[in-house]
Amino acid sequence: MWLPGGCASTVLTSLGCRSFRSCVRVLARRACNTAAFMPEAAGFEGASSRAALQDFSVSSSDSFWSAVARHRLSWIRPFHTVQDCDLSRGRIKWFEGGKLNVSVNCLDRHVHTCPERVALIWERDEPGSEVKVTYRQLLEMTCRMGNLLRRHGVRRGDCVTIYMPSCPLAVASMLACARIGAAHNVVFAGFSAVALSERIRDAQSSVVITVNQGVRGGKVTELKRTVDTAVQSCPTVRQVFVAMRTENPVVMTARDVAMEEEMLKEDVVCEPAAMDSEDTLFLLYTSGSTGKPKGLVHTQAGYLLFAALTHRYVFNYHDGDVFGCVADIGWITGHSYSVYGPLANGGTTVLFESTPTYPDPGRYWEMVQRLKINQFYGAPTAIRLLLKYGDQWVHKYDRSTLKTLGSVGEPINTEAWEWYYSVVGDRRCPVVDTWWQTETGGICIAPRPSDPDAEIVPGMAMRPFFGIKPVLMDTEGKVETSNNTSGALCIAQPWPGMARTIHNNHQRFTETYCHPYPGYFFTGDGAYRSEEGYYQITGRLDDVINVSGHRIGTAEIEDIVNQCSAVAESAVIGYSHDIKGQGVYAFVVLKKIAEVQDSDLSRQLNDMVAKKIAKYACPDCIQIVQRLPKTRSGKIMRRVLRKIVERELDGLGDLSTLDDPASVREIIQGHSDLL
Numbered sequence: 001m002w003l004p005g006g007c008a009s010t011v012l013t014s015l016g017c018r019s020f021r022s023c024v025r026v027l028a029r030r031a032c033n034t035a036a037f038m039p040e041a042a043g044f045e046g047a048s049s050r051a052a053l054q055d056f057s058v059s060s061s062d063s064f065w066s067a068v069a070r071h072r073l074s075w076i077r078p079f080h081t082v083q084d085c086d087l088s089r090g091r092i093k094w095f096e097g098g099k100l101n102v103s104v105n106c107l108d109r110h111v112h113t114c115p116e117r118v119a120l121i122w123e124r125d126e127p128g129s130e131v132k133v134t135y136r137q138l139l140e141m142t143c144r145m146g147n148l149l150r151r152h153g154v155r156r157g158d159c160v161t162i163y164m165p166s167c168p169l170a171v172a173s174m175l176a177c178a179r180i181g182a183a184h185n186v187v188f189a190g191f192s193a194v195a196l197s198e199r200i201r202d203a204q205s206s207v208v209i210t211v212n213q214g215v216r217g218g219k220v221t222e223l224k225r226t227v228d229t230a231v232q233s234c235p236t237v238r239q240v241f242v243a244m245r246t247e248n249p250v251v252m253t254a255r256d257v258a259m260e261e262e263m264l265k266e267d268v269v270c271e272p273a274a275m276d277s278e279d280t281l282f283l284l285y286t287s288g289s290t291g292k293p294k295g296l297v298h299t300q301a302g303y304l305l306f307a308a309l310t311h312r313y314v315f316n317y318h319d320g321d322v323f324g325c326v327a328d329i330g331w332i333t334g335h336s337y338s339v340y341g342p343l344a345n346g347g348t349t350v351l352f353e354s355t356p357t358y359p360d361p362g363r364y365w366e367m368v369q370r371l372k373i374n375q376f377y378g379a380p381t382a383i384r385l386l387l388k389y390g391d392q393w394v395h396k397y398d399r400s401t402l403k404t405l406g407s408v409g410e411p412i413n414t415e416a417w418e419w420y421y422s423v424v425g426d427r428r429c430p431v432v433d434t435w436w437q438t439e440t441g442g443i444c445i446a447p448r449p450s451d452p453d454a455e456i457v458p459g460m461a462m463r464p465f466f467g468i469k470p471v472l473m474d475t476e477g478k479v480e481t482s483n484n485t486s487g488a489l490c491i492a493q494p495w496p497g498m499a500r501t502i503h504n505n506h507q508r509f510t511e512t513y514c515h516p517y518p519g520y521f522f523t524g525d526g527a528y529r530s531e532e533g534y535y536q537i538t539g540r541l542d543d544v545i546n547v548s549g550h551r552i553g554t555a556e557i558e559d560i561v562n563q564c565s566a567v568a569e570s571a572v573i574g575y576s577h578d579i580k581g582q583g584v585y586a587f588v589v590l591k592k593i594a595e596v597q598d599s600d601l602s603r604q605l606n607d608m609v610a611k612k613i614a615k616y617a618c619p620d621c622i623q624i625v626q627r628l629p630k631t632r633s634g635k636i637m638r639r640v641l642r643k644i645v646e647r648e649l650d651g652l653g654d655l656s657t658l659d660d661p662a663s664v665r666e667i668i669q670g671h672s673d674l675l
């Protein structure tokens with residue numbers, strides 16, 4: 001893959017300013033002075049401690065966000081209104097009147113001060129073959145790509161779909177869109193052609209950017225071929241840009257553009273578009289409780305500010321640190337903490353292409369040693385997997401550079417938390433369990449920012465971030481005011497990073513997030529607040545499940561399973577899984593005339609789900625049943641199915657509304673036979 005100036009590795013050249021910063025850091029800690037901790041806090045009356053700063057950020061939200069936005073972002077024109085929001089109507093606007101360019105904030109201003117600082121470390125699949133890209137090089141790549149997109153007719157307001165694994169050209173493509181004012185729509189490169197095509201169509205993209213092949217865990221995937229299949233049913237697609245991740249040529253059609261070759265013909269200067277704060281920065285599709293994925297819309301200024309501020313303060317990121325978020329750029333974690341947050345802060349960020357066990361279960365820690373990673377951010381599912389391989393894979397490598405360990409995507413169980421803290425972090429590094437969602441844009445609940453010595457309870461997300469006011473709702477829809485209580489997790493006031501709408505479906509946005517508790521943003525999660533006021537996330541309250549940190553709607557899987565010719569109907573639920581957190585359990589009713597072997601059915605269903613969604617959504621367990629438990633009005637009682645699978649037979653609850661109670665006995669028996 002082409003990089004400007006070759007792939008020679010570069011060193012950090014900002015040592016001078018680094019040692020100065022660390023002096024400031026020491027002083028800040030000693031004085032416990034909020035203005036040193038957060039310079040713009042100097043003007044906040046009464047916010048003299050970090051706890052007071054937190055209170056101020058919520059009670060004087062406008063003053064807080066206004067100062068932070070002026071201090072942390074470079075504006076082409078200043079904003080005149082901090083916020084104009086009405087959560088009950090789903091109206092969310094921040095920093096109106098302001099104009100800025102996100103790519104300028106992520107690149108140009110750092111090129112101005114530290115052009116040779118490393119922006120990206122591309123940790124390729126083969127260990128030891130990493131490639132470093134400086135801010136100067138990344139700006140050059142972005143400008144060339146921006147010019148190329150413009151030359152091919154991409155205009156401000158268009159939406160470009162990116163189907164690429166984590167790599168510098170993917171980041172340059174995202175930033176190139178931001179530079180010329182187009183929105184991007186990154187689709188995780190593990191999604192199938194059908195899923196990709198659905199997202200391209202919904203986003204109405206005329207351009208797709210991809211690579212010839214992907215390489216992950218030593219295996220090659222035919223990404224260009226997947227795009228070819230996908231675009232057959234996307235009449236809007238005019239061009240497909242193809243970057244070369246491997247040397248292997250692929251068939252190019254009239255629609256395809258050899259990306260690196262064409263980029264080299266472009267100018268290295270690209271005029272940034274002056275974007276309004278509320279113009280769309282990107283769409284990102286995620287699953288909801290109905291079958292159709294939703295394209296959440298994030299906008300320019302508020303999203304970038306929130307990503308940058310959370311990156312800085314949740315992880316305690318400082319200039320010169322190497323930040324290692326191992327999420328794929330296809331998810332919001334990759335957007336906010338591999339790309340936008342670190343780059344807005346002028347940081348050095350790792351793009352991880354491989355898997356936790358390639359070539360062996362020491363991969364993460366060998367990488368930490370080799371790249372001298374200071375903050376490591378990963379998912380509990382990988383931690384659970386690695387702890388089973390034993391401590392020796394961790395002990396083998398020097399992890400003394402690590403300062404903070406982050407966890408994201410699903411609840412982290414106590415065993416995994418303890419192992420992460422004791423074995424990986426040598427009981428030296430705080431573990432920050434970060435709760436947030438595609439919808440929230442950035443981290444909302446996490447142990448930091450706070451006093452570095454403040455208590456962290458294993459497995460708890462702990463405290464709200466600046467400007468975030470979580471509340472728990474009881475079953476009657478009233479705010480729970482006491483502690484030691486559980487409820488539906490809502491956020492009581494808007495914050496700059498929140499999603500603004502669902503692409504082409506604002507009604508679904510308001511119905512999902514704003515109507516359940518009028519005046520509040522409903523997260524879809526349940527939470528517990530401890531006696532001390534700390535938060536713990538207890539899991540989804542809707543029909544969304546979380547498989548290895550990947551979010552999927554059970555209805556999406558059912559839609560596919562029901563398309564199988566042998567299947568009459570089905571019900572899919574999540575169940576506790578040792579490694580994945582949740583596994584997919586499918587109850588299937590066959591058609592009367594269907595003659596199918598169990599193993600054939602399982603193969604058929606797995607193939608279909610992999611083909612139409614992605615491999616991670618495939619059922620782990622399939623149980624054939626005569627009928628599903630239903631209410632008299634025909635609604636499937638998933639609650640009962642969940643209890644059976646979790647072996648909580650005493651907790652089946654009231655079955656009197658069931659149409660046919662015998663169905664339950666039969667399913668219990670069938671489940672025991674499967675075990």
Ligand code: WT7
Nearest residue numbers: 408409410411433434435436437438525537551
């Ligand atoms: C859902 C959001 C956050 C970025 C990656 C996933 C679950 C997320 C935690 C956590 C318990 C968590 C929630 C949430 N979740 N983080 N620290 N503890 N649960 O983003 O795909 O939008 O999924 O993931 O259920 O609603 P996403």
